[in-house]
Amino acid sequence: MDGPDAEEEAVVARIKAQDAAFAELDRQPRPxxxxxxxRVEVHGERFExxxxxxxVRAALPENLRTAFDDEINGAPPAMAGRLIRKWALEVIPGDALDRVDVLLRAEQVAAGLGTAAA
Structure with missing residues (x-):
């Protein structure tokens, strides 16, 4: 059955796949x-x-840097990666799910897990 329920299920599946991919990245050693x-290409567009x-701090608009600094400087070590991701999403253009795809692809490329476009 197509319609709102099918669309919602597709979005939920996409979010779950993104979460699983980030969890896998977090398990990888970071040497x-x-x-x-x-630099990556996702959905036919190029992103830095x-x-x-x-x-991340340099890419943020000036008015957000103090909030970024406060949050990063007060974070326990286990939260640092999540906070960098959160703030990186602020500077990636597009809708929320597409921005997550871009961030995920960039992290995969940085980790050496392939360079093909998503």
Whole structure:
């Protein structure tokens, strides 16, 4: 059956797949150092995605940097990655689900898990 229920189920499935992919990334060892934003192509568009504290902060509009600084500086270590993701999503254009796809792809590329476009 097509319609609102099918669309909602597709969105839920997409969110679950995104969550599972981020969880897998979090289980991977991180022996790499990022030297700047990661360039990716997702859904036929090119993006430059900040993934470090320094790059995310630089990409934020000036009016959000104090809130970013406060949140990052007060975070326990286990929260740092989640906060960087949260704030990185603020600078990626597009709708919410597409921004998550872009962030996920950038992290996969940074982790060496492939460079093909999503």
């Amino acid at each position: 790499y150092t990022l030297r700047g934003p990661v 995605v900040p993934l470090t504290v320094r790059d």
